[in-house]
Amino acid sequence: MQFPESLRNVIRGSRGRPADPGVYRPPTSSRVAAATQDAASTRSSRGLEEFFSHIHGRSGLTLLDLGGATQQNVTFITDLGHKLYSEDFLQILGEASGTDSLAEQANPGRIDYFLRQALDYPDRHFDGVLIWDVLEYLAPAMLAAVIERLARIVRPGSCMLAFFHADDKLEAVPYYAFRIQDLKTLHVTQQGTRKPAQLFNNRSLEKLFSKSESVKFFLTKDRLREVVVKA
């Protein structure tokens, strides 16, 4: 009797075909599986709280969200009276460098193209940037170019919020959609897993944002480093 392949895999107890590199992958190890048990959860975020404390009491600011447009984030930020710019950073990255091929990310032409697609804004344009967890998937050359561009397009004294996985031995990390519930609460939905280009510890993060005025770290229960960078 013929079963569809997916059903055959279920019957065998396997996870199915291994995913192609660069495509959203199912968990490949027990460690990753443990890290991705909660596909969606709501949790408090000290980093988010810190981010909004910087812009508290002000309205008419210009904020950039690199996680793509979601109803919750758009509503929350615009309700505060701010203007929101939205970029689906990872989707543009995928389009610019094929899949998430790290070799392609080192190509200067690709880097230039990507920056024109994703971060083509005037200097000192933004009062804050919600970076979320996208920087983990950038190869060193691309990451350096992106950090440099971010530093240019934000105003002095503005704030950026970025997340990094704290476990530096994971082969694949879950990536999320972050939806703002309130000033210090996030609804986090796992979108899949992805191989990070780099993993960071506190030291490497400080080095990464060394040109910034200050860098604050908050370690969450789900082993994410929430990093608030003041430009």
Next chain:
Amino acid sequence: MWNKRREEEPPKSFNPVVTPSAPPVTASAPPPATPKPVEVKKEITPVSSTPVGRFESVNSVNSIGKSVKVVGQIYSKEDLFVDGTVEGTVEASEHKVTIGPHGTIQGNIKAREVLVLGTIQGNVEAFERLEIRKDAKLLGDIRTARIVIEDGAYFKGSIDIIKPEPVKASSKPASSAPAPPAATPASAAASAAAPETRR
């Protein structure tokens, strides 16, 4: 022989049709049997009249089919459905513009309400509401009073929430407001405060 059989057969076929509604109405001979189905239809028509009413209440919509390409500016004084390609601006300031799943617009849109199921490359100004459905794509800046973005929609650009225009709504009462002051010499501020005091 053949004629007799034909005469016998028709009444058999008519009887089951007529019997449900006919017996109380007429007990006469076969000739009046023909108008009886008409009476049955009359009983049914009120039931089917509700969808007709709905259909009549639907606003007229201009439509650009998916095999149509328009290059230039479009001004519409009715709701507009675009499932084809438009290269140019679309303006329907008092109406709704819907970009169908096959629709592509390369240009700016200005409308009362915009619903996107297809692709827009341009700025959108929706005075009341903008909705971007799943799988829709919008590349451009948005100015609207209210925005709805479904999961799976792609958006790149800026979002500027504008307050809905209360000016027009308040101007109408303001124009009607002068009448009471004529009767009672009070200031405009006093007349504006009057409803509150009545409560």
